[in-house]
Amino acid sequence: MAEFTLELNDDQKQVRDWLHGFAADVIRPAASEWDEREETPWPVIQEAAKVGIYSLDFYAQQFFDPTGLGIPMAMEELFWGDAGIALSIVGTGLAAVGVLANGTEEQIGTWIPQMYGDANDVKVAAFCSSEPDAGSDVASMRTRAVYDQAKDEWVLNGTKTWATNGGIANVHVVVAVVDAELGSKGHASFIVPPQTPGLSQGQKFKKHGIRASHTAEVVLEDVRVPGHCLLGGKEKLDQRLARARERAASGGERVKNAAMATFEASRPAVGAMAVGTARAAYEVALDYAKTRTQFGRPIIDNQGIAFQLADMRTQIDAARLLVWRASWMATAGKPFDSAEGSMSKLYASETAKKVTAQAIQILGGNGFTREYPVERMHRDAAIYTIFEGTSEIQRLVIARTLSGMPIR
Numbered sequence: 001m002a003e004f005t006l007e008l009n010d011d012q013k014q015v016r017d018w019l020h021g022f023a024a025d026v027i028r029p030a031a032s033e034w035d036e037r038e039e040t041p042w043p044v045i046q047e048a049a050k051v052g053i054y055s056l057d058f059y060a061q062q063f064f065d066p067t068g069l070g071i072p073m074a075m076e077e078l079f080w081g082d083a084g085i086a087l088s089i090v091g092t093g094l095a096a097v098g099v100l101a102n103g104t105e106e107q108i109g110t111w112i113p114q115m116y117g118d119a120n121d122v123k124v125a126a127f128c129s130s131e132p133d134a135g136s137d138v139a140s141m142r143t144r145a146v147y148d149q150a151k152d153e154w155v156l157n158g159t160k161t162w163a164t165n166g167g168i169a170n171v172h173v174v175v176a177v178v179d180a181e182l183g184s185k186g187h188a189s190f191i192v193p194p195q196t197p198g199l200s201q202g203q204k205f206k207k208h209g210i211r212a213s214h215t216a217e218v219v220l221e222d223v224r225v226p227g228h229c230l231l232g233g234k235e236k237l238d239q240r241l242a243r244a245r246e247r248a249a250s251g252g253e254r255v256k257n258a259a260m261a262t263f264e265a266s267r268p269a270v271g272a273m274a275v276g277t278a279r280a281a282y283e284v285a286l287d288y289a290k291t292r293t294q295f296g297r298p299i300i301d302n303q304g305i306a307f308q309l310a311d312m313r314t315q316i317d318a319a320r321l322l323v324w325r326a327s328w329m330a331t332a333g334k335p336f337d338s339a340e341g342s343m344s345k346l347y348a349s350e351t352a353k354k355v356t357a358q359a360i361q362i363l364g365g366n367g368f369t370r371e372y373p374v375e376r377m378h379r380d381a382a383i384y385t386i387f388e389g390t391s392e393i394q395r396l397v398i399a400r401t402l403s404g405m406p407i408r
Contacts, residue, residue: 004328005067006321012065016073022053023081031082034212035376040168041085041212042122048089049119053078056116059093063100068331072272072323079276083380084212086273088124091164091213092116095125097266098173102189102231111191115171123170128160128218143220145176145190147234152227154190156220159202162387166216167201170194174220178237185244188237191229198223209379266388267341268326271348274384275320278352281359281377282312288363288372305362312355319348339394339401346394349384356381 008016026047034041048054062070078086092115099108117123134140143158156176160166172192179186192199202217230237286309289300299305322344329340336342356378360367367374385391399405 004325004332006324008069008073009067012067012069012073015062015070016077019053019074019077020080022048022051023077023086027078027081027085031085031212031373031376032370035082035084036211038206038211040124040165040214041088044085045089045124046119046122049116049122054089054092054116054122056096056112059096066331068328069324071269072275072320072327075269075272076276076279076320079273080280081276082212083273083277083377083383084210086276087164087210087213090273092123092125092169093269094164094266095127095169095171095173098127098189099191099231104231104233107191107228107231111171114194115169117170124165124168125171125173126163126165126167126169126218127173128163128166129175130162131159132161141175141177141184141187143174143176144180145178145188147178147227148224151224153224154227154230156190156192156198156223156225158220160218160220161202162205163216163218165214166218167204168214168216172199172218173231174218179241179244182241182244182248185248186241189231190225191231192220192223192225193229196223196225208382209376210383267345267394268323268330270384270388271319271323271326271344274345274348274352274381275316275323277377277381277384278312278316278319278348278355281356281374281381282309282316284372284374284377285309285312285359285362288366299362308358308362312358315351315355319344319351322347337401339398342389342394342397342401345384345389346391346398349391349394352381352384353378 026044030041030044034044045054052058059071062074065071075086075090078089096112096115099111103111115123115125131141131143134142141158143156143160146155147153148155156174158176160174163172166172171194174190174192175187176190177186178188198221200219200221202219204214204216207215227234286300289305289309290298292299300309322340326336326340326344329336356374359374360378363372363374366372369375389397
């Protein structure tokens with residue numbers, strides 16, 4: 001277990017600088033175009049694959065960084081470039097985390113490479129959990145998975161929504177109900193292989209921000225997947241359901257469900273994304289304040305502007321520290337006794353919204369136009385307080401953890 005440190009080692013600094021260069025030279029110049037087009041930036045993803053950023057090996061190296069800082073460092077730099085394009089590059093990672101959190105070694109080795117493809121033929125993957133009537137309230141999920149014992153197949157029916165890469169993915173990871181009486185404890189995750197009959201894309205959403213990232217509904221109509229596509233395997237599922245039934249009967253402790261395991265593993269990473277966007281907007285505002293003159297002097301000489309920038313920088317650094325702490329704790333196997341993962345996501349998300357709004361204010365009328373990137377950054381930042389658990393849900397998780405109440 002690595003000791004907690006705030007100093008990146010030489011290898012980490014080299015990776016950070018490499019990612020920053022890619023974000024500055026490849027992502028940023030393309031950001032405005034793909035935001036306007038509202039399409040997946042396949043050429044940029046392919047460039048990321050060519051240099052090794054969009055690959056299983058790269059994310060594995062960052063994921064297994066013993067300090068825990070590999071993933072948040074990578075997320076911050078890529079999202080500093082542009083949130084929409086960066087999410088298109090890293091969106092596959094949520095599905096990969098779903099397999100890593102719940103799958104067997106064989107499933108991990110089989111399916112994660114198919115999520116990425118290679119530099120000549122890039123692929124993407126989708127994690128499908130939310131539904132039209134079940135976002136934060138995962139217990140209301142309606143998508144069902146029924147086991148056909150005679151054929152050793154699972155039959156999936158339902159509609160998923162807000163799925164990043166939904167419908168265009170090579171591999172879909174779908175969370176479904178296998179025992180409705182157990183609520184969220186009766187869920188399981190399934191791999192839907194490429195070109196499986198019955199899976200189709202529903203509505204593609206036109207969004208306020210992160211418009212270069214594909215978000216759509218996924219419709220499942222009698223989708224049959226082999227038994228080995230149940231993440232973790234049936235024996236493990238049966239044992240987990242049996243324990244859940246026993247605890248439900250005795251009023252015992254809760255059992256972690258498959259979707260929650262994925263979200264808990266990814267929340268600090270989302271916080272790092274928010275830090276990257278906030279930092280980008282702050283840097284634009286700082287540079288503008290130094291060079292924009294009014295009444296014969298740079299506007300940063302005005303205390304009203306200077307104090308805003310001071311607050312922005314302080315909040316960004318505080319958010320990064322919370323993200324790094326949670327990431328280190330997760331890698332070190334330390335429990336989130338005070339919901340430190342949710343804390344990091346909550347504070348970083350709220351910071352991104354606030355800092356990007358302040359950046360627009362500092363730029364004045366220019367900040368409100370698309371000639372400057374802070375307008376886009378502000379639109380992008382709005383998603384951080386919504387996806388993978390709204391700020392209200394993060395506060396609920398934190399409050400219930402502190403009070404000892406169960407988190408359902």
